[in-house]
Amino acid sequence: MSLPATVPLTPSAATPAKPAGPRVASARLDNGLDIVVVPDHRAPVVTHMVWYRNGSADDPIGKSGIAHFLEHLMFKGTKGHPAGEFSELIAGLGGQENAFTSTDFTAYFQRVAKEHLKICMEYEADRMSNLVLAGEVVVPEREVVLEERRMRTDSDPADLLNEAVQAALFTRHPYGSPVIGWQSDIEGLGRADALAYYDRFYTPENAILIVAGDVEPAAVIDLARAIYGRISARGETPKRIRVREPDVRAHRLVTLADPKVEQPSYQTVFLVPSYRTAASGEAEALEVLAHHLGGGPASLLFKALVIDKKIAVSAGAYYDGTALNDTRFYAYATPAPGVSLETLDTEIARLIAEVAAHGIAEADLARVKTRLVADAVYAQDSQVALAHWYGASLAIGLSLADIAAWPERIETVRAADVVKATRWLDARRSVTGFLLPEAAAAA
Amino acid sequence: MSLPATVPLTPSAATPAKPAGPRVASARLDNGLDIVVVPDHRAPVVTHMVWYRNGSADDPIGKSGIAHFLEHLMFKGTKGHPAGEFSELIAGLGGQENAFTSTDFTAYFQRVAKEHLKICMEYEADRMSNLVLAGEVVVPEREVVLEERRMRTDSDPADLLNEAVQAALFTRHPYGSPVIGWQSDIEGLGRADALAYYDRFYTPENAILIVAGDVEPAAVIDLARAIYGRISARGETPKRIRVREPDVRAHRLVTLADPKVEQPSYQTVFLVPSYRTAASGEAEALEVLAHHLGGGPASLLFKALVIDKKIAVSAGAYYDGTALNDTRFYAYATPAPGVSLETLDTEIARLIAEVAAHGIAEADLARVKTRLVADAVYAQDSQVALAHWYGASLAIGLSLADIAAWPERIETVRAADVVKATRWLDARRSVTGFLLPEAAAAA
Numbered sequence: 001m002s003l004p005a006t007v008p009l010t011p012s013a014a015t016p017a018k019p020a021g022p023r024v025a026s027a028r029l030d031n032g033l034d035i036v037v038v039p040d041h042r043a044p045v046v047t048h049m050v051w052y053r054n055g056s057a058d059d060p061i062g063k064s065g066i067a068h069f070l071e072h073l074m075f076k077g078t079k080g081h082p083a084g085e086f087s088e089l090i091a092g093l094g095g096q097e098n099a100f101t102s103t104d105f106t107a108y109f110q111r112v113a114k115e116h117l118k119i120c121m122e123y124e125a126d127r128m129s130n131l132v133l134a135g136e137v138v139v140p141e142r143e144v145v146l147e148e149r150r151m152r153t154d155s156d157p158a159d160l161l162n163e164a165v166q167a168a169l170f171t172r173h174p175y176g177s178p179v180i181g182w183q184s185d186i187e188g189l190g191r192a193d194a195l196a197y198y199d200r201f202y203t204p205e206n207a208i209l210i211v212a213g214d215v216e217p218a219a220v221i222d223l224a225r226a227i228y229g230r231i232s233a234r235g236e237t238p239k240r241i242r243v244r245e246p247d248v249r250a251h252r253l254v255t256l257a258d259p260k261v262e263q264p265s266y267q268t269v270f271l272v273p274s275y276r277t278a279a280s281g282e283a284e285a286l287e288v289l290a291h292h293l294g295g296g297p298a299s300l301l302f303k304a305l306v307i308d309k310k311i312a313v314s315a316g317a318y319y320d321g322t323a324l325n326d327t328r329f330y331a332y333a334t335p336a337p338g339v340s341l342e343t344l345d346t347e348i349a350r351l352i353a354e355v356a357a358h359g360i361a362e363a364d365l366a367r368v369k370t371r372l373v374a375d376a377v378y379a380q381d382s383q384v385a386l387a388h389w390y391g392a393s394l395a396i397g398l399s400l401a402d403i404a405a406w407p408e409r410i411e412t413v414r415a416a417d418v419v420k421a422t423r424w425l426d427a428r429r430s431v432t433g434f435l436l437p438e439a440a441a442a443a
Numbered sequence: 444m445s446l447p448a449t450v451p452l453t454p455s456a457a458t459p460a461k462p463a464g465p466r467v468a469s470a471r472l473d474n475g476l477d478i479v480v481v482p483d484h485r486a487p488v489v490t491h492m493v494w495y496r497n498g499s500a501d502d503p504i505g506k507s508g509i510a511h512f513l514e515h516l517m518f519k520g521t522k523g524h525p526a527g528e529f530s531e532l533i534a535g536l537g538g539q540e541n542a543f544t545s546t547d548f549t550a551y552f553q554r555v556a557k558e559h560l561k562i563c564m565e566y567e568a569d570r571m572s573n574l575v576l577a578g579e580v581v582v583p584e585r586e587v588v589l590e591e592r593r594m595r596t597d598s599d600p601a602d603l604l605n606e607a608v609q610a611a612l613f614t615r616h617p618y619g620s621p622v623i624g625w626q627s628d629i630e631g632l633g634r635a636d637a638l639a640y641y642d643r644f645y646t647p648e649n650a651i652l653i654v655a656g657d658v659e660p661a662a663v664i665d666l667a668r669a670i671y672g673r674i675s676a677r678g679e680t681p682k683r684i685r686v687r688e689p690d691v692r693a694h695r696l697v698t699l700a701d702p703k704v705e706q707p708s709y710q711t712v713f714l715v716p717s718y719r720t721a722a723s724g725e726a727e728a729l730e731v732l733a734h735h736l737g738g739g740p741a742s743l744l745f746k747a748l749v750i751d752k753k754i755a756v757s758a759g760a761y762y763d764g765t766a767l768n769d770t771r772f773y774a775y776a777t778p779a780p781g782v783s784l785e786t787l788d789t790e791i792a793r794l795i796a797e798v799a800a801h802g803i804a805e806a807d808l809a810r811v812k813t814r815l816v817a818d819a820v821y822a823q824d825s826q827v828a829l830a831h832w833y834g835a836s837l838a839i840g841l842s843l844a845d846i847a848a849w850p851e852r853i854e855t856v857r858a859a860d861v862v863k864a865t866r867w868l869d870a871r872r873s874v875t876g877f878l879l880p881e882a883a884a885a886a
Contacts, residue, residue: 172619184690244505250699
């Protein structure tokens with residue numbers, strides 16, 4: 001039931017779609033459910049995930065937060081199993097479970113000893129079509145969500161700033177609304193909204209089953225057919241209606257000053273194409289550019305701001321490429337004491353301009369590419385992370401072939417592509433966020 | 444067929460709802476059409492207006508620009524009268540005609556010698572229900588609108604900045620989209636959109652007929668009943684669906700730098716309640732506050748920035764109160780040569796803080812109120828402006844009684860109300876726009 005931060009200031013493990021190797025099996029049931037099995041025999045455990053191709057960016061207008069609210073309600077019991085029974089069962093088996101809502105997808109998962117895969121499937125299939133949404137459950141749960149919002153966002157200036165930055169970057173597109181929803185919208189969510197949303201999106205055609213672990217693909221697919229196959233098809237995949245972000249050509253600076261801020265921070269966000277919307281090779285070039293600019297201590301930003309000039313205590317950049325629509329490229333820094341955010345802004349703009357003007361050295365390019373591909377390989381060490389990559393990539397409409405080809409496509413990025421990708425890092429396409437202690441803003 | 448600028452930098456005559464005196468008659472036909480007659484016997488002419496209670500803020504999501512596009516299409520002919528015939532007729536009678544789309548309404552008007560009122564009614568009633576929207580008309584007209592957008596907005600940095608400022612202020616509410624629409628949306632508008640929009644909004648229940656001029660109310664109402672009364676009722680007034688603007692608590696600075704800018708300019712816009720959304724008396728207090736701060740050469744901003752400190756060549760403030768939803772309070776200035784926009788920003792914030800801290804002198808309050816009420820009286824000199832006030836006020840849901848009571852409600856504003864109204868001028872509720880020549884922005 002976790003919710004990703006609106007703007008993680010370090011790259012989320014959920015983001016890039018980069019695993020390389022495992023022999024993956026896939027199938028589609030007659031009712032439209034997609035199945036992907038990722039064998040991983042290192043331990044006798046299994047990760048069972050169901051991904052729905054709907055996230056907060058599919059929330060109807062004026063109903064922001066409904067995707068996340070529904071995620072909460074999915075734990076409230078079905079016709080056959082009362083609220084809490086599934087969670088208690090998983091806990092009793094020594095397993096883990098969670099669920100998360102993002103802008104483009106919603107997912108539910110359990111990690112259990114492999115012999116318990118069947119029971120996970122049964123409960124998950126059950127709540128795909130038998131959810132009970134009684135009024136006496138919906139209304140109190142809305143209060144839980146409102147309280148979650150008050151605790152996480154409304155009392156946290158950094159999160160409030162992130163919300164305002166996203167709203168400024170996406171002035172019309174729904175990525176501009178927070179996953180948890182705007183308070184005024186959440187307050188209006190009711191049982192009818194939850195029911196309509198559930199009926200629209202919680203269907204086999206809209207779901208992807210990912211099973212990673214110590215399993216044989218054929219057996220998993222057979223089991224899934226026996227359990228999930230009982231759910232009736234609805235006839236088609238739900239439509240995702242996304243407004244195109246207009247071409248705003250002015251720089252926006254969002255400033256939030258609050259007495260609760262102890263450490264100022266700087267971020268700037270560019271509107272860029274995603275793996276789904278970019279021209280061929282361009283998303284990979286943005287990935288390489290992000291890593292070159294701000295991926296770890298060998299990056300340009302870290303070296304210049306933290307090591308050489310000592311004007312920042314942290315700095316980095318990352319590309320949020322796994323998105324259905326045009327997406328975000330971030331650069332961020334935390335100033336050293338006494339350094340203004342304007343100074344960081346100037347320095348970061350200078351470094352980006354330097355890459356645009358002078359390109360990337362072949363040695364740097366080779367290092368960045370090796371590191372990106374290696375990261376993808378290392379990441380396979382985590383079964384959950386691996387399953388997450390497959391789920392997130394497939395949920396935004398990439399194919400297994402796209403996922404498999406990713407390392408090779410990173411390898412083919414040339415220095416000229418990286419330079420060309422800097423064209424997206426145009427101040428006129430960006431929003432900068434300043435988080436400041438209250439006193440500094442009164443100036 | 445004119446289109447109001449997204450952000451007029453001087454108060455538009457269309458804005459406040461303030462006429463006082465004339466003996467106005469009103470009626471409602473059985474089909475729901477509202478009729479208001481404003482007698483004005485100074486000259487043998489008549490102004491005939493039809494107002495529809497829909498504007499660009501009622502454009503469906505992803506269809507921004509449809510209200511304005513439909514306004515164009517309303518000149519493209521009906522079953523009985525080909526395109527151009529109505530306009531040629533008015534021109535032949537020595538009359539004037541126009542139409543305009545705003546965020547909350549769309550209106551069509553003719554001004555003719557009084558004996559021609561009947562023919563105006565006949566043509567206007569005809570296109571309320573008999574419009575022909577053939578594909579061969581719709582598509583070329585879309586190109587006309589796109590060209591209008593290119594000429595007015597895309598080639599004008601000031602207008603592009605205004606769009607970006609509005610989009611930043613209204614991050615979810617439709618006032619954030621320009622009346623003409625976003626280019627990407629306009630490109631997707633087709634015949635089906637136009638038809639659906641026409642069918643939804645161009646109905647007698649949604650319309651207000653305003654006739655101002657040398658007429659007798661009873662005769663006008665009889666004539667309207669005979670002509671407009673033939674149109675069938677649709678059953679109900681169309682619904683206006685407006686998303687509530689979330690409570691964003693961060694200041695936003697939007698900067699546009701362009702080589703075409705010769706004169707930098709400064710604006711700051713606060714999100715404030717309108718005559719429709721404010722608590723009792725609060726809109727009137729905002730009106731007085733705006734006039735005190737920036738209404739003409741006796742105002743605080745003008746005296747401080749232009750006369751005393753000579754840091755600006757113009758400065759002012761105004762309140763855009765005639766709106767269905769929460770609206771805008773502007774302060775603006777044009778710097779004297781060599782003065783930075785930051786300097787203007789600091790000075791304007793200081794003047795606002797001064798009113799909040801020290802209030803308004805009774806003599807100033809009396810002068811401002813006298814002036815506001817006098818302006819409303821003087822404005823009745825223009826028959827078109829008078830009709831416009833009635834139309835705009837009624838179209839956002841104010842009553843004839845509200846319009847009549849306005850001068851009295853201004854008179855009752857106390858100094859304490861003006862101070863209290865400054866609470867809305869909080870930087871955290873505002874967007875500031877900087878328009879700069881290209882060179883200055885490279886810093």
